[in-house]
Amino acid sequence: MKRILIPLPDHDFDLTEVAVPWKLFKEKGYEVVFATEHGNRANCDPKLIDGVIFGQLGATKEAIGFYRDMEQSNEFLHPIKYGDIQPETYDLLHLPGGHAKGMKQYLESKELQQKVLQFFKLNKTVGSICHGAVVLARTTDPATKKSVVYNYKLTGLIKSLERIAYYITFWKLGKYYRTYPAYVEDEVKSVLSDPDNFQHGEGDYKPYVCVDRNLVTARWPKDAFVYAEKLIETLEA
Numbered sequence: 001m002k003r004i005l006i007p008l009p010d011h012d013f014d015l016t017e018v019a020v021p022w023k024l025f026k027e028k029g030y031e032v033v034f035a036t037e038h039g040n041r042a043n044c045d046p047k048l049i050d051g052v053i054f055g056q057l058g059a060t061k062e063a064i065g066f067y068r069d070m071e072q073s074n075e076f077l078h079p080i081k082y083g084d085i086q087p088e089t090y091d092l093l094h095l096p097g098g099h100a101k102g103m104k105q106y107l108e109s110k111e112l113q114q115k116v117l118q119f120f121k122l123n124k125t126v127g128s129i130c131h132g133a134v135v136l137a138r139t140t141d142p143a144t145k146k147s148v149v150y151n152y153k154l155t156g157l158i159k160s161l162e163r164i165a166y167y168i169t170f171w172k173l174g175k176y177y178r179t180y181p182a183y184v185e186d187e188v189k190s191v192l193s194d195p196d197n198f199q200h201g202e203g204d205y206k207p208y209v210c211v212d213r214n215l216v217t218a219r220w221p222k223d224a225f226v227y228a229e230k231l232i233e234t235l236e237a
Helices: 015-027 061-071 101-107 110-121 132-138 159-173 184-189 221-236
Strands: 003-007 011-013 031-036 092-095 125-129 209-212 215-218
Touching: 003 015, 011 015, 011 101, 015 031, 015 061, 015 221, 092 110, 092 132, 092 221, 101 132, 110 125, 110 132, 125 132, 125 221, 132 184, 132 215, 159 184, 209 221, 215 221
Parallel strands: 003 031, 003 092, 092 125, 125 215
Antiparallel strands: 209 215
């Protein structure tokens, strides 16, 4: 049986980027393990259920339904701690995203970054979507003093999408869509051997997944289904 690890912050993760892969993994019969910093049950960004602004920009009804199912699962209710992650016991690491401020606990965790580094050292399959690319960018290999994705092609939340969401909601929500002063795309590009290795896909709204060796990456929630399918295809190959 394939074994999947999904680390999360205590709150504010993107429910689509977690629940859609979880649903497809469970349908394949995979074992899924969640992890949070202290082993606390995680909670998604509530705005994605109620609608970010005027009931819009939230998750789809289908994704919310998956999340409600996931909320009842034993693995989601009883996560392990970051410190208890044993990378050698997993086949796949999935790094989801989210942009609300609670994500910083996960995006800035040095303990989690040490575990991510081990996944790469073991040549395990690693996937990230949206802000998950920030975790990859910030994971440095002490041997090279460079990010683990220094020589990879990958994608993450592209600047045009992050900027549009920020501009149309700033009047109401302030910096809700700006987790950090730097855009995700700019931070990730800054650690790559060639900034052009950051991929944009064929149009902002057409689902896109980038695959380079053991790394599978996507940009935002609308990529979630094709991203999860590509992770499964990679594991089954």
